[in-house]
Amino acid sequence: xxxxxxxxxxxxxxxxxxxxxxxxxxxxxxxxxxxxxxxxxxxxxxxxxxxxxxxxxxxxxxxxxxxxxxxxxxxxxxxxxxxxxxxxxxxxxxxxxxxxxxxxxxxxxxxxxxxxxxxxxxxxxxxxxxxxxxxxxxxxxxxxxxxxxxxxxxxxxxxxxxxxxxxxxxxxxxxxxxxxxxxxxxxxxxxxxxxxxxxxxxxxxxx
Amino acid sequence: xxxxxxxxxxxxxxxxxxxxxxxxxxxxxxxxxxxxxxxxxxxxxxxxxxxxxxxxxxxxxxxxxxxxxxxxxxxxxxxxxxxxxxxxxxxxxxxxxxxxxxxxxxxxxxxxxxxxxxxxxxxxxxxxxxxxxxxxxxxxxxxxxxxxxxxxxxxxxxxxxxxxxxxxxxxxxxxxxxxxxxxxxxxxxxxxxxxxxxxxxxxxxxx
DNA sequence: AACAAAGTAGTACACTTGTACTAATCAAAA
DNA sequence: TTTTGATTAGTACAAGTGTACTACTTTGTT
Numbered sequence: 001x002x003x004x005x006x007x008x009x010x011x012x013x014x015x016x017x018x019x020x021x022x023x024x025x026x027x028x029x030x031x032x033x034x035x036x037x038x039x040x041x042x043x044x045x046x047x048x049x050x051x052x053x054x055x056x057x058x059x060x061x062x063x064x065x066x067x068x069x070x071x072x073x074x075x076x077x078x079x080x081x082x083x084x085x086x087x088x089x090x091x092x093x094x095x096x097x098x099x100x101x102x103x104x105x106x107x108x109x110x111x112x113x114x115x116x117x118x119x120x121x122x123x124x125x126x127x128x129x130x131x132x133x134x135x136x137x138x139x140x141x142x143x144x145x146x147x148x149x150x151x152x153x154x155x156x157x158x159x160x161x162x163x164x165x166x167x168x169x170x171x172x173x174x175x176x177x178x179x180x181x182x183x184x185x186x187x188x189x190x191x192x193x194x195x196x197x198x199x200x201x202x203x204x205x206x207x
Numbered sequence: 208x209x210x211x212x213x214x215x216x217x218x219x220x221x222x223x224x225x226x227x228x229x230x231x232x233x234x235x236x237x238x239x240x241x242x243x244x245x246x247x248x249x250x251x252x253x254x255x256x257x258x259x260x261x262x263x264x265x266x267x268x269x270x271x272x273x274x275x276x277x278x279x280x281x282x283x284x285x286x287x288x289x290x291x292x293x294x295x296x297x298x299x300x301x302x303x304x305x306x307x308x309x310x311x312x313x314x315x316x317x318x319x320x321x322x323x324x325x326x327x328x329x330x331x332x333x334x335x336x337x338x339x340x341x342x343x344x345x346x347x348x349x350x351x352x353x354x355x356x357x358x359x360x361x362x363x364x365x366x367x368x369x370x371x372x373x374x375x376x377x378x379x380x381x382x383x384x385x386x387x388x389x390x391x392x393x394x395x396x397x398x399x400x401x402x403x404x405x406x407x408x409x410x411x412x413x414x
Numbered sequence: 415a416a417c418a419a420a421g422t423a424g425t426a427c428a429c430t431t432g433t434a435c436t437a438a439t440c441a442a443a444a
Numbered sequence: 445t446t447t448t449g450a451t452t453a454g455t456a457c458a459a460g461t462g463t464a465c466t467a468c469t470t471t472g473t474t
Contacts, residue, residue, distance in 0.1 A: 099368050144394075151392055158368060158369070164309065184354040185392075
């Protein structure tokens with residue numbers, strides 16, 4: 001990608017993450033990237049093109065999460081979550097402005113919808129494997145693990161928003177907090193054997 | 208409250224809920240309420256005053272959730288959640304624009320922060336009661352129920368946002384979906400006796 | 415009836431925004 | 445070297461926004 005173009009999206013990302021998309025005017029971005037507004041417009045015909053490009057950058061990075069095939073399947077299950085949220089953090093503007101973006105970009109909306117479906121399928125597949133390995137218990141309610149996924153989905157999409165509501169700023173600590181909350185949310189579904197693994201992984205103090 | 212003022216906030220709420228705060232200009236609101244912009248400005252010096260007033264309306268309604276002291280304590284536990292989310296729905300603009308509101312209104316941010324703390328305390332008290340009654344199991348991880356609350360908090364705050372990401376519009380069905388997801392999220396913490404109650408309440412098909 | 419206060423309408427202004435447009439500069443190929 | 449196309453800067457404009465301001469109308473009190 002062009003050097004200038006690179007500079008633009010790089011600085012856009014910073015501005016977006018800091019104060020939200022709506023607070024970053026084209027003039028702000030141009031100034032930050034140390035180029036003229038005319039130049040900015042030359043590279044991005046429409047303002048929203050920047051957002052789209054950043055979104056698909058995010059998607060790319062998510063696609064490249066390798067399952068990290070450890071022999072410990074529970075560990076890689078948890079790892080995928082951690083890696084995802086780490087990428088989310090880098091593009092947090094997207095999640096902080098989720099609704100307004102979705103309302104404006106049908107393309108992004110549709111794409112993310114599809115992406116979520118895939119992620120859900122992968123999740124459920126992984127759960128099946130974990131059940132087969134005797135680490136997770138079987139479903140006791142109808143659609144129980146779908147419901148588990150739904151919860152994790154909401155929490156991951158809006159974790160940073162949730163943090164920002166209560167604290168002044170957002171830091172990388174939010175990533176670890178997320179991992180803790182998610183792993184704890186999964187704990188009750190573990191079998192005896194699964195809990196042994198869990199304990200080993202987190203050195204969690206089981207009461 | 209004044210009749211005109213009432214009309215303003217009523218129509219503001221509709222517009223806000225439909226397309227988000229940022230898409231509702233003062234002229235839009237005035238037009239919708241069938242008054243002049245001048246008149247609108249007479250009643251609300253600053254645009255943000257409307258938002259604040261609506262927010263405190265929401266808070267008022269939340270305060271008035273009576274515990275509905277059924278003899279069934281599990282039922283009233285679930286009921287509080289349902290009633291909350293029903294009120295949330297009426298003021299959904301607030302949750303759909305959560306971050307931008309928070310960024311703009313320190314007053315609201317601080318207030319909601321406090322409110323959340325109270326809600327958390329109430330939640331944990333209720334859990335203690337449920338444990339005492341033998342319906343919930345004891346904590347097995349450190350801060351386990353705090354983590355449960357955190358999850359419920361995020362999900363309730365961003366449930367409607369989450370729905371809107373995937374579907375075209377928002378309907379009251381979202382309320383029931385929420386109740387299902389939340390009750391399922393609590394199920395694994397129930398004791399044997401608790402699960403009997405649960406089954407009775409929801410006629411849930413336990414596999 | 416008179417009058418003060420509250421309520422209402424309409425206009426105007428200053429500011430910001432996205433973006434269209436033109437001219438200047440640069441890079442590279444012929 | 446010339447020339448062509450890509451890149452950059454700067455200016456201008458139209459639209460929309462919040463809000464200040466003035467004048468008119470209604471209401472209620474004395």
